[in-house]
Amino acid sequence: MEKNWAVQDFYPEELSHCYGCGSKNEHGYQLKTYWEGDETVSRVTPRDYHTAIPGYVYGGFLASIIDCHGTGSAAAAMYRAENRPMDSLPAFRFVTASLQVNYLKPTPIGVELEVRGRIKSINGRKVLVEASVYANGIETVKGEILAVQMPDSFLSK
Amino acid sequence: MEKNWAVQDFYPEELSHCYGCGSKNEHGYQLKTYWEGDETVSRVTPRDYHTAIPGYVYGGFLASIIDCHGTGSAAAAMYRAENRPMDSLPAFRFVTASLQVNYLKPTPIGVELEVRGRIKSINGRKVLVEASVYANGIETVKGEILAVQMPDSFLSK
Numbered sequence: 001m002e003k004n005w006a007v008q009d010f011y012p013e014e015l016s017h018c019y020g021c022g023s024k025n026e027h028g029y030q031l032k033t034y035w036e037g038d039e040t041v042s043r044v045t046p047r048d049y050h051t052a053i054p055g056y057v058y059g060g061f062l063a064s065i066i067d068c069h070g071t072g073s074a075a076a077a078m079y080r081a082e083n084r085p086m087d088s089l090p091a092f093r094f095v096t097a098s099l100q101v102n103y104l105k106p107t108p109i110g111v112e113l114e115v116r117g118r119i120k121s122i123n124g125r126k127v128l129v130e131a132s133v134y135a136n137g138i139e140t141v142k143g144e145i146l147a148v149q150m151p152d153s154f155l156s157k
Numbered sequence: 158m159e160k161n162w163a164v165q166d167f168y169p170e171e172l173s174h175c176y177g178c179g180s181k182n183e184h185g186y187q188l189k190t191y192w193e194g195d196e197t198v199s200r201v202t203p204r205d206y207h208t209a210i211p212g213y214v215y216g217g218f219l220a221s222i223i224d225c226h227g228t229g230s231a232a233a234a235m236y237r238a239e240n241r242p243m244d245s246l247p248a249f250r251f252v253t254a255s256l257q258v259n260y261l262k263p264t265p266i267g268v269e270l271e272v273r274g275r276i277k278s279i280n281g282r283k284v285l286v287e288a289s290v291y292a293n294g295i296e297t298v299k300g301e302i303l304a305v306q307m308p309d310s311f312l313s314k
Contacts, residue, residue, distance in 0.1 A: 018210070025206060047184075058221075059256070063217060067217050
């Protein structure tokens with residue numbers, strides 16, 4: 001069976017230090033984002049100290065995983081739009097222009113969270129991604145991020 | 158000279174475990190929010206691993222400090238609206254209903270960041286707060302949070 005690669009597996013090494021999704025950031029969340037059909041999916045389990053009030057996940061953590069899931073989804077979408085594999089060059093890497101997060105209900109801590117994204121539009125260097133967080137299969141957070149392709153000057157590799 | 162207390166200094170102990178602003182969360186940011194005239198101010202220095210790309214602060218960290226600054230500002234505003242000190246009971250504690258963050262420019266890492274908030278409106282149990290992050294005096298992030306007073310059942314103290 002073919003390995004299902006995450007888009008972050010192909011981020012250039014010097015752009016893999018993000019606290020949310022950089023494979024080289026040993027302190028961070030190391031989020032990984034995969035295609036599942038036309039949706040993008042990341043799964044992550046918060047640490048026990050990522051609390052808001054005891055028993056529930058900190059809102060900043062939830063905003064963070066929506067953010068990184070969004071930039072990862074944007075990169076994945078751009079490869080698809082260009083009909084080329086994620087290991088082809090030049091690499092795509094996005095930054096966040098804006099982030100909107102709605103907290104629908106408290107997110108319980110202690111379970112794996114699933115972030116699912118949908119590509120709303122691609123417009124030049126901008127990709128709009130809608131994403132939701134699910135805990136135990138229940139949608140607890142819904143967000144939208146506008147991701148913008150990083151200037152080429154940042155991509156030396 | 159009178160001590161300038163932070164609103165978080167009066168959060169009930171069982172509600173002081175937030176990763177962003179809980180004094181009891183030893184892993185977290187322990188954000189503290191003060192009045193300066195009609196603005197609220199928090200100051201925080203990201204750790205060196207809170208990076209997005211090397212040299213710049215991770216967007217999730219920035220969203221997180223706007224989030225906690227917003228809930229703290231909402232509580233502070235509600236005490237003022239009721240014309241009572243922050244150490245009076247019942248305590249105010251807010252959660253985030255929604256968060257909007259615009260990344261205006263990259264935020265350099267390695268310097269203390271200042272978050273400044275303005276109360277836009279108080280409507281029953283809801284407080285709308287506008288907040289900006291400044292690095293070296295330059296506004297790099299602008300956000301808005303809608304904070305909602307936590308249900309009384311959470312406040313046993």
